[in-house]
Amino acid sequence: MRQPSDARRQRILAVVRSRGAARVADLAEELQVSIVTVRRDVEELARAGKLRRGHGVARSLLPVESPGAPASVDGGxxxxxxxxxxxxxxxxxxxxxxxxxxxxxxxxxxxxxxxxxxxxxxxxxxxxxxxxxxxxxxxxxxxxxxxxxxxxxxxxxxxxxxxxxxxxxxxxxxxxxxxxxDHWYGMQLAVEHLLSLGHRRIVLAARDDSPTARVLRAAFAEIAAARLEDWTIVLSAPGAGADPDEEPPEFASVLRSRRATAAILHGDEDALMIVQQLAEAGIRVPQDCPVVAYDDVVAALGSTPLTAIAPPxxxxxxxxxxxxxxxxxxxxxxxxxxxxxxxxxxxxxxxxxxxx
The missing domain is CATH 3.40.50.2300 (Response regulator)
Known part of the structure; x- marks a missing residue:
């Protein structure tokens, strides 16, 4: 039998006050109604000043009533x-x-x-x-x-x-x-996208000065060894290595020497700089060298907006x-x-x- 909305909201309020906080998904399960219904009830109770609404959570405005319940974290x-x-x-x-x-x-x-x-x-x-x-x-x-x-x-x-x-x-x-x-998955997305376009000779230009960079390098090496005809990894920018004095190679020369047809570039700012360097060397993006950037912070702002992997x-x-x-x-x-x-x-x- 369907509960009247007022009775349901009173139950929600009682649960939240007794626990200090409750997830919307848990309330929906306990009341045997949809998450959408509970979310609407929580919004109405919040507008009425009876509780505080967070991301998927309803929080009490009053001290926890049950001595064994979780403590409220408000105010810290x-x-x-x-x-x-x-x-x-x-x-x-x-x-x-x-x-x-x-x-x-x-x-x-x-x-x-x-x-x-x-x-x-x-x-x-x-x-x-x-x-x-x-x-x-x-x-x-x-x-x-x-x-x-x-x-x-x-x-x-x-x-x-x-x-x-x-x-x-x-x-x-x-x-x-x-x-x-999951940066391994992100690198897989980049490689698989280029493979779907026919590219099997790919260069990764990546930083080497963060945990993310190290994961991306290792992931590319593993995926490329199994899927690509030819590949290599180079540093993407000056000062971007574990050794801050290490200088990257001239990227256009790397592409030509490896006969690479595409590149993956980490991170965005380095990617935009490399694309500019390629243009100066007479290599057009995407006609001569398609590019996938990794980070997607400013990748869309280039003169050619860059296809990019966007971590969440x-x-x-x-x-x-x-x-x-x-x-x-x-x-x-x-x-x-x-x-x-x-x-x-x-x-x-x-x-x-x-x-x-």
Whole structure:
């Protein structure tokens, strides 16, 4: 028998007040109604000032009534740490910000400078400020820096979620909560798109100064070895390597020497610069060399808008924030989660079919 809307909303309000917070999906299951119906009820209750609505969550405005229920996290502060001048991770930051602000938490933003080991003292300062949790996207320029950070980050006595990084399996940080794009899948999308257009001789120009870059290089090598006739990996820009003094080769010369017919370029700004260099060398995109960029932050803004792989940057931040919020609300019953989100391919004007 269908419940009257007023009675259903009273039940929703009672559940939310007793628990402090409840997911819309869980409420729909318990009340045996659709998620759309519950979402509409929650919106109406929020407009009436009876609860607070977040991303897929309804939160109580009153203290938790049950002594055994999860505590409310409203009114506290969360530290959010990202590297300086990193446009990709700034999108992740904004995704996390909306979820945290909807939950009533204050955000304490820390910008980490481009200095090896800079994260640790900033994390220690954040702990001293009394934050409730930590969202962190470490720079980890080299693999050695990444390995060094595992131990001390694992000892942080605070709920922590690592964003857009996947700690090595078996490391001290393996059991930490983390939310990351599936970059192996993203590279597969790029290669498969070019293969579908007839290209089997592909060059990857990629950075080598972040965990994402290292995953992309390894993924391309694995996929290319199985699917391509010829391939190679080169550095995409000066200062983009683990050794900041390493210089990239002249890209047009690489294409000609390998008889490559297409390229994958990481990241966007480097990709736009390489396309300009190719034009100066008389190599047209896409007529002579189709290009797929990886990141899709500014890829669409080139004189030829670049086909690009778009990791779900903002969604990574949002999901990481929601994961932290859920952990804060359930301090005594938590199992760490490693979440991967899938990138998408956006086809624009920089790729075309191979011609004889």
């Amino acid at each position: 502060a969360v530290a959010l740490m990202v590297p300086e001048r990193h446009t990709y991770l700034y999108e992740t930051l904004h995704g996390a910000r909306s979820a945290l602000e909807d939950a009533g938490l204050r955000i304490v933003l820390h910008i980490v400078p481009k200095v090896a080991g800079a994260e640790r003292p900033i994390v220690e300062r954040a702990l001293a400020e009394g934050v409730q949790g930590l969202l962190i996207a470490p720079r980890w320029r080299t693999l050695a820096e990444e390995e060094d950070a595992y131990g001390w980050l694992a000892r942080v006595d605070l709920p922590i979620v690592v964003m857009e990084r996947r700690p090595r399996r078996g490391s001290a940080l393996h059991a930490a909560d983390s939310v990351c794009s 940057k903002a969604e990574v931040g949002r999901v990481a924030a929601e994961l932290l919020l859920e952990r804060l609300a359930r301090p005594g019953a938590w199992r760490p989660r490693r979440i991967e989100l899938l990138p998408e391919l956006t086809v624009r004007g920089s790729t075309d079919r191979l011609t004889d």
